[in-house]
Amino acid sequence: MSLDHAQTKPHDRLAEILADDLAQVNALIRARMVSEHAPRIPEVTAHLIEAGGKRLRPMLTLAASRMCGYTGPYHVHLAATVEFIHTATLLHDDVVDESGQRRGRPTANLLWDNKSSVLVGDYLFARAFQLMVEPGNLQVLDILANASATIAEGEVLQLTAAQDLGTTEAVYLQIIRGKTAALFSAATQVGGVIADMPDAQVQALYTYGDALGISFQIVDDLLDYGGAGADIGKNIGDDFRERKLTLPVIRAVAAASSEERAFWHRVIAEGDQHEGDLSHAMALMQRHDTLGSTRAEAMIWAGRAKTALNHLPAHPLRDMLRDLADYVVARLN
Amino acid sequence: MSLDHAQTKPHDRLAEILADDLAQVNALIRARMVSEHAPRIPEVTAHLIEAGGKRLRPMLTLAASRMCGYTGPYHVHLAATVEFIHTATLLHDDVVDESGQRRGRPTANLLWDNKSSVLVGDYLFARAFQLMVEPGNLQVLDILANASATIAEGEVLQLTAAQDLGTTEAVYLQIIRGKTAALFSAATQVGGVIADMPDAQVQALYTYGDALGISFQIVDDLLDYGGAGADIGKNIGDDFRERKLTLPVIRAVAAASSEERAFWHRVIAEGDQHEGDLSHAMALMQRHDTLGSTRAEAMIWAGRAKTALNHLPAHPLRDMLRDLADYVVARLN
Numbered sequence: 001m002s003l004d005h006a007q008t009k010p011h012d013r014l015a016e017i018l019a020d021d022l023a024q025v026n027a028l029i030r031a032r033m034v035s036e037h038a039p040r041i042p043e044v045t046a047h048l049i050e051a052g053g054k055r056l057r058p059m060l061t062l063a064a065s066r067m068c069g070y071t072g073p074y075h076v077h078l079a080a081t082v083e084f085i086h087t088a089t090l091l092h093d094d095v096v097d098e099s100g101q102r103r104g105r106p107t108a109n110l111l112w113d114n115k116s117s118v119l120v121g122d123y124l125f126a127r128a129f130q131l132m133v134e135p136g137n138l139q140v141l142d143i144l145a146n147a148s149a150t151i152a153e154g155e156v157l158q159l160t161a162a163q164d165l166g167t168t169e170a171v172y173l174q175i176i177r178g179k180t181a182a183l184f185s186a187a188t189q190v191g192g193v194i195a196d197m198p199d200a201q202v203q204a205l206y207t208y209g210d211a212l213g214i215s216f217q218i219v220d221d222l223l224d225y226g227g228a229g230a231d232i233g234k235n236i237g238d239d240f241r242e243r244k245l246t247l248p249v250i251r252a253v254a255a256a257s258s259e260e261r262a263f264w265h266r267v268i269a270e271g272d273q274h275e276g277d278l279s280h281a282m283a284l285m286q287r288h289d290t291l292g293s294t295r296a297e298a299m300i301w302a303g304r305a306k307t308a309l310n311h312l313p314a315h316p317l318r319d320m321l322r323d324l325a326d327y328v329v330a331r332l333n
Numbered sequence: 334m335s336l337d338h339a340q341t342k343p344h345d346r347l348a349e350i351l352a353d354d355l356a357q358v359n360a361l362i363r364a365r366m367v368s369e370h371a372p373r374i375p376e377v378t379a380h381l382i383e384a385g386g387k388r389l390r391p392m393l394t395l396a397a398s399r400m401c402g403y404t405g406p407y408h409v410h411l412a413a414t415v416e417f418i419h420t421a422t423l424l425h426d427d428v429v430d431e432s433g434q435r436r437g438r439p440t441a442n443l444l445w446d447n448k449s450s451v452l453v454g455d456y457l458f459a460r461a462f463q464l465m466v467e468p469g470n471l472q473v474l475d476i477l478a479n480a481s482a483t484i485a486e487g488e489v490l491q492l493t494a495a496q497d498l499g500t501t502e503a504v505y506l507q508i509i510r511g512k513t514a515a516l517f518s519a520a521t522q523v524g525g526v527i528a529d530m531p532d533a534q535v536q537a538l539y540t541y542g543d544a545l546g547i548s549f550q551i552v553d554d555l556l557d558y559g560g561a562g563a564d565i566g567k568n569i570g571d572d573f574r575e576r577k578l579t580l581p582v583i584r585a586v587a588a589a590s591s592e593e594r595a596f597w598h599r600v601i602a603e604g605d606q607h608e609g610d611l612s613h614a615m616a617l618m619q620r621h622d623t624l625g626s627t628r629a630e631a632m633i634w635a636g637r638a639k640t641a642l643n644h645l646p647a648h649p650l651r652d653m654l655r656d657l658a659d660y661v662v663a664r665l666n
Contacts, residue, residue, distance in 0.1 A: 035486050035489070037486055037490050037504075037507050038486050038489040038490040038493060039493075040489050040492070040493045041486065041489055089455075092451050092452070092455060095447070095448075095451055096447075096448040096451055096452060114428070114447070115428075115429040115492055116489070116492065118425050118428055118429055118451055119425070119429060119485055119488045119489045119492060120485075120489060122422075122425060122458070122481075122484075122485040122488070123482065123485035123486060123489060125455070125458060125481070125485075126478065126481035126482035126484070126485050127482055129462060129478040129481060129482075130475075130478040130479065130482055133471065133474045133475055133478050136471055138466065138469055138471075141466045141474065142463075142466055145459065145462040145463040145466050146463065148455075148458070148459035148462060149456065149459035149460055149462075149463055151455075151459070152452055152453075152455040152456035152458075152459050153368050153370055153371050153374065153456060155452045155455070156368070156371040156373050156374055156449070156452045156453060156456060157370050157371040159373070159448055159449065159452060160371060160372075160373045171370075174370050178370075
């Protein structure tokens, strides 16, 4: 499976089989992002939400609920909820990261201002909250409230761990479980809960989403260094310049000689970066094979995601979710 | 009643009669503001939450529920929820307003950074949400979800209305109803809902909180110009410098001669402010008596708050809430 064969992407196959549900989700998102009084809100929201995001997270909710035989209307509300939470975190992330680009377009904080991004993000969180109350299911609310807290906690942890060479793999896992996996696992879990699945299967949906999200973020962090087998060069190294401790760096620091450690201290802890430093960092990661071992870690998590699916009923959607776990890592090829 | 007689403040009398409940609220707040993984979170939160805020909003929830005969444990959760939402909005407000001081201390965005204020604010919203799910009451969730959306909408509206001389009194009312009154009214309303009060009395609690919040914010905006009878001078004019359209200015603009209108255009719309402009603005507001008429408006809303209380059962707490409405305006004396 490769990026060249778009027709084989499990994500596209999911979008096709869930097309009717997704159309309802998009209609609900559009209906709920309006504001009677503040036109700035739908402007900012539309900029991001219509920008061709893949709707991956809402598709997880739709797929989980359908796979579990749900026939009611509320999987649409919960899928829209998940997308609103995701969009709100993107708006706030761009302020925190001082980003200028997102999905190939200028970010909202650049087009409008940081103030609008903060406040419209808050509005979307509140709208998400209104949507999730509508199904009237307290277990769903509990899951989404906990996920929201875990997301924010992960983001704060990422902020305080940046530039800290002492960041461990355990802290890294905590960060990505918060910033990425918490919403994936909540998205799949609530699909099972509204379908009234037994606890063991709801737990399996949690495990699938959690492992998929962790694998997804490890791969994202690897792609920032061009992937496992990449040449040094084009458009990589953002995390390096922002001095973020991601897994390939954490492992390179752990394996560093004292001379290498001095290098990492200068470029990450002190932020004293010069031309050639990124290439040298890449060479060190190759020397200790941390790009390769990070890729192996992503595959372990993708494997855990697939194993969790064994506890769920056989269904064409289950097969697609399995393929999706493979595809998350296949992005590296 | 005046600020010189601290012992007569209805706020202090409320705190005394609700002392046991408030102690529980404070304990719950402290327990829930911790984060297992990110120590930055309780640091930032404690800075704001221990800084001697008056706990006015949680007291409204406690007073409403006790006045309605509630004997369960969940008024404490809801009061803590309301304080967490308030604290989260303060953190985000200080980022949006680029403030340096709050409650007489440096703001969190100054002591740490804007990033921490944004993300810790998000964390507190999520914690508020977890707390409010615990009572398991869907009507309570509905009220607090709607209030959260109204608050964010009011903040965005304030952002887009700033520097706009065309801002009407209706838009001003919309803004302050969002940024201030929505949380006051939700705070009182949920107290009645968990006490299982009939709809008419829950509605009366809403009306009290809404009118009290509106009166409170009008007075706050008036105090920024030194109050109705104040001398020009010390520590006033922040809104003027930030070019915010508050009620005394909106009314002065509406009554302006063409020469006065040119002045307002220069200082508010264009932001071209020089020494003496604040004094001149104050003189124009005095010429058209807009400080006096704004004070009268605050008294009308305080009166509406008191009238709403007539629909509620006779109770010593009801009398204190009535006094509180008077006191909100008496801050101007």
